[in-house]
Amino acid sequence: QSALTQPASVSGSPGQSITISCTGTSTDIGTFNYVSWYQQHPGKAPKLMIYGVSNRPSGVSNRFSGSKSGNTASLTISGLQAEDEAHYYCVSYTTSTTWVFGGGTELTVL
Amino acid sequence: QVQLVESGGGVVQAGRSLRLSCGASGFTFSSYGMHWVRQTPGKELEWVATIWADGAKSAYTDSVKGRFTISRDNSKDTLYLQMNSLRAEDTAVYYCARDVKWNPDYWGQGTLVTVSS
Numbered sequence: 001q002s003a004l005t006q007p008a009s010v011s012g013s014p015g016q017s018i019t020i021s022c023t024g025t026s027t028d029i030g031t032f033n034y035v036s037w038y039q040q041h042p043g044k045a046p047k048l049m050i051y052g053v054s055n056r057p058s059g060v061s062n063r064f065s066g067s068k069s070g071n072t073a074s075l076t077i078s079g080l081q082a083e084d085e086a087h088y089y090c091v092s093y094t095t096s097t098t099w100v101f102g103g104g105t106e107l108t109v110l
Numbered sequence: 111q112v113q114l115v116e117s118g119g120g121v122v123q124a125g126r127s128l129r130l131s132c133g134a135s136g137f138t139f140s141s142y143g144m145h146w147v148r149q150t151p152g153k154e155l156e157w158v159a160t161i162w163a164d165g166a167k168s169a170y171t172d173s174v175k176g177r178f179t180i181s182r183d184n185s186k187d188t189l190y191l192q193m194n195s196l197r198a199e200d201t202a203v204y205y206c207a208r209d210v211k212w213n214p215d216y217w218g219q220g221t222l223v224t225v226s227s
């Protein structure tokens with residue numbers, strides 16, 4: 001199972017919106033709505049930001065939103081803030097009863 | 111609040127074994143599937159293994175099949191990962207995570223495993 005494809009890095013200025021893509025195949029993202037997104041700051045554990053493609057856990061800012069089209073899921077962060085600077089990872093359940101992560105995207109707030 | 115605490119990591123020679131533990135609290139452990147996920151020195155996250163809530167079913171990534179065994183003791187609210195025949199490429203921070211709706215939600219703080227050759 002190959003890793004999901006994410007851009008290595010994205011950047012934006014405070015107040016702007018950015019979108020991080022996560023591309024899989026018909027055996028993972030294309031078949032299931034079991035896609036989650038995580039935020040990870042240096043030295044910390046990943047934190048769940050989006051589950052089930054577009055659902056936000058309690059306590060996560062509504063500036064974070066998720067969507068999916070075909071084999072690609074996306075995470076959008078609006079009103080970018082300095083604290084959003086972190087690594088972001090996607091994950092999907094697969095038809096092989098396994099899970100596959102994306103390679104991670106480093107978000108820089110300029 | 112949900113808490114997951116990993117332990118058992120350390121430095122081990124290639125070919126040897128190590129057992130990781132993950133103590134859970136703040137939720138009904140026996141009602142949730144559990145994952146082990148590792149993060150390589152290059153910061154990539156890799157799913158390792160999953161065990162269903164009742165322990166009857168488990169799944170593994172191909173690179174650890176036949177070497178790693180995930181298990182759980184629901185009477186002790188504890189998840190385990192027995193790692194045998196360790197290789198240099200198994201070097202990583204190992205996280206345990208709870209499963210909700212077919213994806214990890216809460217994660218522990220991780221335990222570092224270093225395999226020396």
